[in-house]
Amino acid sequence: MDAQTDEDPEPSLEGGYDPETVESRWQDRWVDEEIYAYESDPKRDPNTVYAIDTPPPTVSGSLHMGHLYGSTLQDFAARFQRMADGDVLFPFGYDDNGIASERLTEKELDIRHQDYERREFQELCREVCTEYEAEFTEKMQNLGTSIDWSNTYKTIEPRVQRISQLSFLDLYEKGREYRKKAPAIWCPECETAISQVEMEDDERHSHFNDIAFDVVGDGADRDEFIISTTRPELIPACVAVFVHPDDEDNQDLVGETARVPIFGHEVPIIADDRVDMEKGSGVVMCCTFGDQNDIEWYQAHDLPLRVAIDESATMTDLAGDYEGLSTEEAREAIVEDLDDDGYLRDRWEITHAVGVHERCDTPVEFRVSKQWYVEILDHKEEYLEAGREMDWYPEKMFTRYKHWIEGLEWDWLISRQRDSGIPFPVWYCAECDHEIMAAKEDLPVDPLSDEPPVDACPECGHDEFSAEEDVFDTWATSSLTPLINAGWDWDADAEAFTMDKPELYPFDLRPQGHDIISFWLFHTVVKCYEHTGEVPFDATMIHGHVLDENREKMSKSKGNIVAPDEVLAEYPVDAVRFWTASAAVGDDFPYQEKDLRAGEKLLRKLWNASKLVDTLAPAEPGEPEEPAELEPIDRWLLAELDDAVDELTAQFEDYEFAKARDRLRTFFWNTFCDDYLEIAKGREDNPSTQYALRTAHRTFLELWAPFLPHVTEEIWQAVYADGDAALDDTSIHTRDWPSPQGYEADLEAGETALEVIGALRRYKSEHQLPLNADLESVSVYGPIEGFEDAIQNVMHVQDLAVLETEPEVTTEVASIDLDYSTLGPKFGSKVGDIDAGIESGEYEIDRDADVLRVAGEELDDELFEVELERTYSGEGDMIETESAVVIVD
RNA sequence: GGGUUGGUGGUCUAGUCUGGUUAUGACACCUCCUUGACAUGGAGGAGGCCGGCAGUUCAAAUCUGCCCCAACCCA
Incomplete structure (x- = not known):
């Protein structure tokens, strides 16, 4: 205790403001003394609890400006609500369940996950991630947000695995999930199916190849035609050739048969309006599968499958001599052989968009495989309605959600062929393939090491089972954060789902970046809505991106990334927070140092004004006592203060932080400091002025507290708090938000008086006095x-x-x-x-x-x-x- | 290629939904001033035909249409 006192002197207004020592001191004390801890009470009225469903960041990555921005915005809301309305849950989650963490673990320990049982490997992942979590925690705590560090979760921990598997079983029982053999998007590098949202387009260099196909028989006007393709390695997988029905030049081919060069198999020539007549010769080959069009044709025309590429992008036996080559190698070899045989008629370089897996940038393939899906297409209308029921800040972001849902074309593919991750709690009858689900009370389970809950197949009586080897995609877990935070679980005795903290659900706020509305937010709505029948959030706050000083997106390749560490080394956190509040929620905004300097100036102004107030009206213990008679100028200030409190309260409630920031700064700096304080200097012995000074100063600190938690705490403790009492009682952050006191004043006379003062200032300025x-x-x-x-x-x-x-x-x-x-x-x-x-x-x-x-x-x-x-x-x-x-x- | 959002002094931005003639504030710039906290402060000044073109209207930054530019999402 004493050692601490030596290092950290009592808060006082002596000297200038020293954010470096002050900020870290309060950050430590807030965390150590659990000032922001949420105590659950299931009987509490849900309307008086403010709960934020914070999306968990990937902790093995580094903290970037987006984290800083997002969590600071959440903190504005959390701190305001805590003062205004009492109990707040501001939790934190560590996302360590992804591919990134697995790779990290392999690298750090120099091991291969294949050499371990899934459970053992996950245990190792948890150990490795612990260090990264600690580092991330430290960095998050340096931001001074009011996160409750006693309420955290990790997406890799068994409790969360249990919830994820419960979610799977519940949706299965509700008939919302199915397993089906169908074409799916496939990453040959990761060797797994992926969902539509994990694929992105990338510009790649490639070649267009004009290849001649022979026409079999005499029905056509010619004995060969040309098709153009960027993927000659798919020729062995060719199952048909298509021509547009309106394409007069090529109509003679329709109904005929073509022979595929080199491989020699014959395929039908069919008319279909999905052919792009503008491209190449207008004749297109259909393979298993080059793109989504091929899939549509395969389904529409009942074409056979010719699988020439396997799950690791290696050529199969269908490729004949090319078997065992990679797709890249096969492409070159086939082109060469086509050229030798005279079938290659032209070849030129192009750049085109290729679908790649966002995690590894590998071009994706389309493969038929058996996968688990969540059915969503039939509930589009309900999810749209759920979106309508939420309050969107800003409102316009709802349209993005709406358009996303309206454009959905695939059900949600949730199985991944990965070696680690959260397993499907499913076995299949070795005889009849009947699906055996785990018992809810046994979760979490891993079918690879655990036994199914039945001895014999309920369908056919067979007693051997095969384990499902697949794991959930990461959104299957990430979409459950409201349920994780509320302690959702299965009560075996009651045979019902329960929540530990039912007062939290639905959550008051879901914060989210505007780029991931379409998947993260959407998936969370789908899951929670299906489980609980309720929309999981009352409101969602969609924030923009932090751009560089030239308004360009920060990216590693451009080298224009600004790291929070570097910013915080130079500027006080409170100044960074003040900059953070400068953009309207939802707008992208540039990182600009001059804005941080503006924040620093404000801190200094607040500090210096506090010193002046303290000399003009020395603080006395307890709330200031109102004199019987308030003089007009003092009553005028308090009436203006009432107005400001009114407006600020409304702005904070509506997440209009930029407006609140400007309103408060203008009123504090211009009205209070420049006008009133100058007047007050000549009235220091006046009890009316002393009361107004004290009241206004206390109120300003409270109003600034959500934006500038460190400097306001320091001043509050220095001037008003009883240093011996527990921080929980004396912290400014546990005080009540100010409310208007109902002061009435002659605002017209006050306004006129300030005009007169302004006029006299101008007079002196003009006369150089x-x-x-x-x-x-x-x-x-x-x-x-x-x-x-x-x-x-x-x-x-x-x-x-x-x-x-x-x-x-x-x-x-x-x-x-x-x-x-x-x-x-x-x-x-x-x-x-x-x-x-x-x-x-x-x-x-x-x-x-x-x-x-x-x-x-x-x-x-x-x-x-x-x-x-x-x-x-x-x-x-x-x-x-x-x-x-x-x-x- | 489709959709969404935005474009306001040198820079960042308010105002646009709900039209009203004088477009807000900050930073930077220029001039002046040491006021009992703060010169890292204060007072004043200059700087914008509100992306472009058409239209509606007595009246357009604001509403409508087209075009240009940028970002994001989706192909």
């Missing part, structure tokens, strides 16, 4: 009642006179302002004539009747306002403001 120069005598005509002393004090005016009547001026009409919003609808196209009349001076102002006659029309009082040009003929200088006239003698 110091701002504290004395002004002998000033007269004001305008509503400033109650604010005379304030003006006099702050502007150093010796004699201030309030004029009853307008000073001696000669006036002439300078301009006439029209109220177009009423004038327009009333006079329509006459407005142009009215404008022209005023412009040319052909009008008459009738003071008695209070009307303006112009262009043959009579406008009454409310429709126009006459702006007068005043010329002062008396002593001294006259300055005009919006609602006052000031004369400096």
Whole structure:
């Protein structure tokens, strides 16, 4: 304890603000003393708990600006809600269940996963990942977010495996899953089927090859035709040739038979409108399978399968002499042989888009295999409705979700042929292939090492079983985070699904980057909706990307990545957070150092203003006591503060952090520091001002707390907190969010008074006088009642006179302002004539009747306002403001 | 190729849904000022035909259509 005190002096306002020591000190104490721990209470009203379903990051990767941005936004919401409404769950998950972690484990331990039983290997993965998790935790804690570190989960841990397998069994029992032999997208490098969302397009260099096919028989007008292909290695897999029905040049071929060069097998020539006539010769070969079109043709025309490429992209025996070659090798060899035999007619280089697996960049194949699917196409309407029920911040992001669902064409493929991952809890009868599901109470299981729950097949009575070797795709787990966080489980006694923390579900907020709405968010909605019948989130906050200073996407290849570590080494976290709040939620925004400097300046301003408040109105223990009578200038500040609190509360509730940030900064810096504090300097012994200063200062700290948690905690502890009490009771972050106190003030007089002060500042500036120069005598005509002393004090005016009547001026009409919003609808196209009349001076102002006659029309009082040009003929200088006239003698 | 979103002083941005004639603020720039916290502060100034073209309207940054540019998602 003492050692700690030596290192960390008591918080105080002495000297300048030193974020480096202050920030890490509070980060440590918040975590050590569990300030943000969520205590579950199943009886708690779900409406008073604010729960965030945070998507778990891959922890073996490095922390990037996206993590920093996303979790800081979540923290704004978490900190505000904790103050405003009490209990908040801000959990954290470690995603260590992916291919990345497996590869990492193999590399670190120099082992091959094939040499281990699946369970043993996963145990090793967990050990290796532990170090990376610790490092990631450390980095996350350096961001100063209010994550509850006692509520975390890892996607690789047995508890989560159990939930994933329960999810599989529940969907199976609900009839939402099926196993089917069908063409699927296949990665030959990873040797697994993958889903549509894991495939992306990539520009690759390749060759177009013009290859001659012989026509068999005499039905056509010729004895050969040309097809163009980028994949000659698929020739052995050719099962048909297609021609567009509208393609007149090639109609003679339809119905004929073609002979495939080199391999010699014969295939039919068929008409189909899916042929792209613009490309090549207009004659296309259909293989098993070159692309999705081939799959459609295979299904539509009931074509045979010719599998020439196996699961590792090696040529099969169907490829004859080329058997055993890789697809790349076979491509070159076949082209050479075609050339030798005279079938290669042309060859040229091209660049085209190729479908590749996003994890390894390997071009994908399409293979027929038996896979598990989640049926989604038949529930598109329900998922769309689920999306409609959520509040989207920003609203426009819903359209992305909508279009994604409307465009769905495949059910969700969930099995992966990988060696590790979460296993399917399924066995098959060796005799009749009947599916045997694990018992829910036994989960998690691994069919490769565990026995099925039955002795004999319930279908045929056979007693031998084969284990399902496949594992779940990673989204099968990642899509369950709301259920993991709420402690979803199967209660065997009650024969029902239960939740440990039912008060959390549905979650209040799901944060998500805008690039992954279509899979991560969508999959989570599908899973949770099917399990619980409820939409898992009340609201979703979709955030944008952090771009580099030139507004370009950060990427390794461009070398323009900015690492959070580097930023935090140079700038306080609070300053980084202030920059983070500068973009509207959903917008991409650039990383700019000048914005971080702006944050630093704000911290300094807050610190220095706090020091001044502390000298003007020394703090006393407890809440400040309101004097019987508040003077107008002080009541005015508190009334303005009430307005600010009102607006900020609404903005935080709507995740409008950028607006809240600007509103608060402007009010704090311009109104409080530049205007009120200057006035308060001349009124320090006044109990009314002391009360207003204290109240405003305390409120500012509370309002800033969600944005700037470190500096506000430091100041709060230095000035207001009882240092001996537990941090849980004294931390600013456990206080209540401010509420408007109902102060009423003459806002017009306050506004006018500030105008007068502004005018006098301008006067001094123009006359190159110091701002504290004395002004002998000033007269004001305008509503400033109650604010005379304030003006006099702050502007150093010796004699201030309030004029009853307008000073001696000669006036002439300078301009006439029209109220177009009423004038327009009333006079329509006459407005142009009215404008022209005023412009040319052909009008008459009738003071008695209070009307303006112009262009043959009579406008009454409310429709126009006459702006007068005043010329002062008396002593001294006259300055005009919006609602006052000031004369400096 | 299709869809979505955006384009506002040098830079970043508010305002656009709900049209009203004078477009917000910050940074940078110029001038001035040491006010009992902060010169890392304060006061003032210059700088924009709101991506382009047409249209609707008395009135368009705002609504409609087309075009150009950028990002993202999907082929």
